[in-house]
Amino acid sequence: MTTVAEAVAIGNGNGHRHIVNVSGGKDSAALALYLQDQYPDLEVEYVFCDTGCELPETYQYLARLEAVLGQDIVHLNALDLIGVAKKPGRNPFDIWLNEVYGGFLPSPRARWCTRVLKIKPFERHVGDDQAFSYIGIRGDETREGYQSQKPPVISEQPNIVPVYPFKDHSLGLHDIRMILEESGLGLPSYYEWRSRSGCYFCFYQQIGEWQGLKERHPEWFERAKQYETTGFTWVDGRTLEEIAAQPRREAIPAPELAEGCAICHL
Numbered sequence: 001m002t003t004v005a006e007a008v009a010i011g012n013g014n015g016h017r018h019i020v021n022v023s024g025g026k027d028s029a030a031l032a033l034y035l036q037d038q039y040p041d042l043e044v045e046y047v048f049c050d051t052g053c054e055l056p057e058t059y060q061y062l063a064r065l066e067a068v069l070g071q072d073i074v075h076l077n078a079l080d081l082i083g084v085a086k087k088p089g090r091n092p093f094d095i096w097l098n099e100v101y102g103g104f105l106p107s108p109r110a111r112w113c114t115r116v117l118k119i120k121p122f123e124r125h126v127g128d129d130q131a132f133s134y135i136g137i138r139g140d141e142t143r144e145g146y147q148s149q150k151p152p153v154i155s156e157q158p159n160i161v162p163v164y165p166f167k168d169h170s171l172g173l174h175d176i177r178m179i180l181e182e183s184g185l186g187l188p189s190y191y192e193w194r195s196r197s198g199c200y201f202c203f204y205q206q207i208g209e210w211q212g213l214k215e216r217h218p219e220w221f222e223r224a225k226q227y228e229t230t231g232f233t234w235v236d237g238r239t240l241e242e243i244a245a246q247p248r249r250e251a252i253p254a255p256e257l258a259e260g261c262a263i264c265h266l
């Protein structure tokens with residue numbers, strides 16, 4: 001781990017790269033804006049690892065973030081890892097699910113999706129370069145494990161060094177909201193009905209969020225249901241058909257209280 005002051009002092013000298021993985025969530029977006037505002041002379045790259053199964057609101061938010069930053073966000077994906085060409089309608093998740101994992105859906109206990117769709121494309125993008133990987137864990141982060149254990153990293157590769165500017169400067173949720181408001185970017189619109197960024201079928205969703213997906217994007221809900229025909233379910237012990245029939249439940253309104261994946265959901 002390196003502090004943001006140390007990383008900025010090294011700067012872009014000797015080929016050092018400074019990279020923010022934006023997820024489509026509020027914390028990584030605020031981090032991109034914060035770095036640009038605080039360290040305008042630092043050359044920072046912004047990347048997004050696209051699973052092919054993100055919400056339309058996520059792509060819209062990333063396009064707006066690009067406009068506010070005045071800089072492109074490089075979209076990476078995992079098709080390159082197995083030499084599959086990109087083409088319309090082909091998404092990395094489906095290719096890996098069917099051709100590598102034999103229809104075995106990911107879950108919190110077998111989260112192959114994060115490793116192959118998010119981490120590996122990022123590591124490939126960095127290659128052997130020395131890189132600082134900026135991560136939007138906040139100074140007031142309370143999610144289980146963030147305080148008591150080592151903070152999450154995007155990659156364990158020794159040439160990819162994590163940096164936590166919000167922790168270093170004790171910036172909390174209020175500060176992140178201010179950064180987003182003052183920039184004009186605001187929050188992603190999916191926070192109206194869902195507590196996190198990531199794939200539309202993410203298994204970390206709560207029941208109320210699945211129901212919100214059905215209301216907001218019925219076509220995506222139907223697609224998520226189709227994956228269950230392989231014999232796996234997204235939610236332990238229940239099919240999406242059964243969840244849709246349950247009484248409506250609200251999603252937890254505070255995303256910072258939810259369990260989840262720091263790589264996909266920050």
Ligand code: SF4
Nearest residue numbers: 113114198199202264
């Ligand atoms: S958002 Fe969820 S389903 Fe998608 S890669 Fe991340 S953990 Fe897996």
